[in-house]
Amino acid sequence: MSVTAAKGFTAAGIAAGIKENGNPDLALVVNNGPRRAAAGVFTSNRVKAAPVLWSEQVLKAGQVSAVVLNSGGANACTGPRGFQDTHATAEKAADVLGRGAIEVAVCSTGLIGVLLPMDKLLPGIDAAAAQLSEHGGEKAAIAIKTTDTVHKTSVVTRDGWTVGGMAKGAGMLAPGLATMLVVLTTDADTDNETLDRALRAATKVTFDRVDSDGCMSTNDTVLLLASGASGITPGDEEFAEAVREVCADLGRQLIGDAEGASKDIKVEVVGAATEEDAVEVGRSIARNNLLKCAIHGEDPNWGRVLSAIGTTRAAFEPDQLNVAINGVWVCKNGSVGEDRELVDMRYREVHIVADLAAGTETATIWTNDLTADYVHENSAYSS
């Protein structure tokens, strides 16, 4: 049900001809109110795509009536012309929907450095608007796929209100978000400030802790729109929890569909002096190409975990580090622990625990293995 699970929203997904292969490539999500509250989190990459620069302004204006999303082109590094194209996209959608352009967020994904075919995109908005439906969430989720092999949606329903959403992303997943477009919707009756708090708290421990290949995108956008259509205002904590649950589910789906991956790796850092230390160590492990290759080969090569920990500034003593892989403590006190032959790595999910023995804080980072398929997919992407 995706973005249309919550009351007050319609959506559509169509093939506008932006992608040369004729696959769906344009999605429209409309908030029919009564509220049009919104919050957004964007890439921390300093090279930001035109739609990110635009949508940041939309969020500042404070009201989001619709989101236009396209795959088939990122509209990043496209100069003033690219920004004009994003603006024209918002204006077109605003015209069709009878709203103001500054209420229309825009998201794009695909190859960097290529202008969008506006002669296809603008008529596509008419076509998408004509198909807007309370059942359109699934099609919208399909239309934003790039190298995704499956579309990703999630819904959490509470007592009379709902949070739902869709996500796309399969590579370039790294902190500060990823090549990740996410639209979340809710019919809870909440204001911008509540949405913003809930969304930032959720992304901090979900999307920001998904690190597929260490590469940070120019286009990452996570939007949360509230229609108020349920008439219910949940408690802050209850609402934040629901948003976090949907984000965690979508984040897990992103890792599960990461480009070329054959293993989903949960890196759990425990015994850290601070949460920051735990996150730094988790990221360092998650980004270690040699370890990611070893996991691909079902090789519990814990030396590469220690080598990754050793590059961080976290508090620890080398001779107190402990590492478990799938429940076997293969490294104890910085040295050889239980027999590595005991580690069973046949299944897709791999669980690494790194114990810094320096405190009680923890953090979990999700990543995936590095495979020949990842290389193939990304060496042929733009050609």
Place this chain on the structure above:
Amino acid sequence: MSVTAAKGFTAAGIAAGIKENGNPDLALVVNNGPRRAAAGVFTSNRVKAAPVLWSEQVLKAGQVSAVVLNSGGANACTGPRGFQDTHATAEKAADVLGRGAIEVAVCSTGLIGVLLPMDKLLPGIDAAAAQLSEHGGEKAAIAIKTTDTVHKTSVVTRDGWTVGGMAKGAGMLAPGLATMLVVLTTDADTDNETLDRALRAATKVTFDRVDSDGCMSTNDTVLLLASGASGITPGDEEFAEAVREVCADLGRQLIGDAEGASKDIKVEVVGAATEEDAVEVGRSIARNNLLKCAIHGEDPNWGRVLSAIGTTRAAFEPDQLNVAINGVWVCKNGSVGEDRELVDMRYREVHIVADLAAGTETATIWTNDLTADYVHENSAYSS
């Protein structure tokens, strides 16, 4: 001629049986004086192998008479027993050579987390000592190979004095050195302080700017030994230049033999406000897996260069960035530049220039592409 190009040195390389496949795995380099001056640079990984911890102490003591190097095992993360083994190795070599153990540096390379077969290694030192020769440099260079496909040596001769050396390293090449063992020798009559200044200045702009896969080793060691046998004391600058030349040559050979690589990539950052900015941007580009895959596919995907620059804290404006790939300015002012079809990427060496348009400082980082062969090699290394 390697480490025996300079007068006053003998060396040997033998198969001691540390490697199960019977390949050469033990090298011995001896400084016969009259001087036994030395300098060393070690990994900045906080998880340091036993031989690194030991050799750091040897350097502090101030005199190096010999270096024992083994492949077939890194002796890292091996606890107190591993350190005892390194100590026993130094004592054995000292006995055989009639010197003190604290004058014997030890280097190890291979798999982390496995104890060395001391019953093979210690008799191997006798065997190596029996073969010490002024022509043994080549064999020593061969004995330290792990996944290296070729052995690496370099020699620079000046007016009456020489700097020569050998290196091993093929993966885990990243700043703070790499899985890199380097022994440099000179017959110049120089003291420890001069050696130290020359070596640190050289590694800073050579080995420290070689970044194959972003992974930092537990074992990196670069040693520079001086015998004084030429009787000549070169000028500081002239000497430093010779050391830098040998280090640059060996560094270039390391990248040329990086695991699974099919392209050597020279990332040149220009127009930076500071040298630190240039290095940070160069590293960020060199470590971008998506870009490294694209280069492998001979795809001049400059968007991934901009995306990498955008993750740094360097001074720049996104709309002033310029990028050239093999001489074609595919990105100008942060947007589409010359036709990417003009870029010829058929040759092994690829040259990326990133112009930050923020100053006059520059730095060059060498890296390589990311390939399916890298994945295969590193997913099967320890099994």
